[in-house]
Amino acid sequence: MNNQNLLFPFTLGLSDGIITTLMLISRSLLAGESIGAGLALRVAFGAAFVGAFSFFIAEYSRLREEISRTSRQLNLRSPSYLIKGKIGRDIMMESVIGTSISAVSGFTGSMIPLAFSVLLPQDGLLSIIVAIIALSALGAGIGRSVKGNYVFWVLTMVILGLMVSIIGFYLNLV
Secondary structure, three states: OOHHHHHHHHHHHHHHHHHHHHHHHHHHHHOOOOOOHHHHHHHHHHHHHHHHHHHHHHHHHHHHHHHHHHHHHOOOOOOHHHHOOHHHHHHHHHHHHHHHHHHHHHHHHHHHHHHHHHHOOOOHHHHHHHHHHHHHHHHHHHHHHOOOOHHHHHHHHHHHHHHHHHHHHHHOOO
16 A cells, blocks of 8 residues: 555545545534543544544445446456455455554544544633634645645635534534
8 A cells, every 4th residue: 555545544534534524523512511531522423533534434335336447348258256366355455554544533533623622611612613724734734735725725725624613613512
């Protein structure tokens, strides 16, 4: 698995962890409710688990589709020859490694706003601001890695963070 392949599960996990957590706890944070360490860990674990599960399904099916396409291009009767061999084991390993990176990144991303909420329970808005700053930093990193427009990526991530926080506030999930 090369560095470019590691970037996808890292950025997906980190952004998903932050965004999912903002969706779940925005109302509690803005209402000044205390998020204890136990709830913070449960939310972070839940966000990471759901994100990792989704990542594995998407990544493994994408890689299996690549094998099927390659099999057709090589005029093989069935992709099972490739799937049962080393290539099949390689895509399973790549999916598991990516899923692990996504899970750890998702947990870490989720803990960004949660840790601030646990450490500074009186200021929930600060937790949301820190999460949006983290999203903007991630946007800058994505812009750099894809040789894209930094301002576009930063603004996109800030807007996404604000939108999710507002929606989470009105949904009142936790």
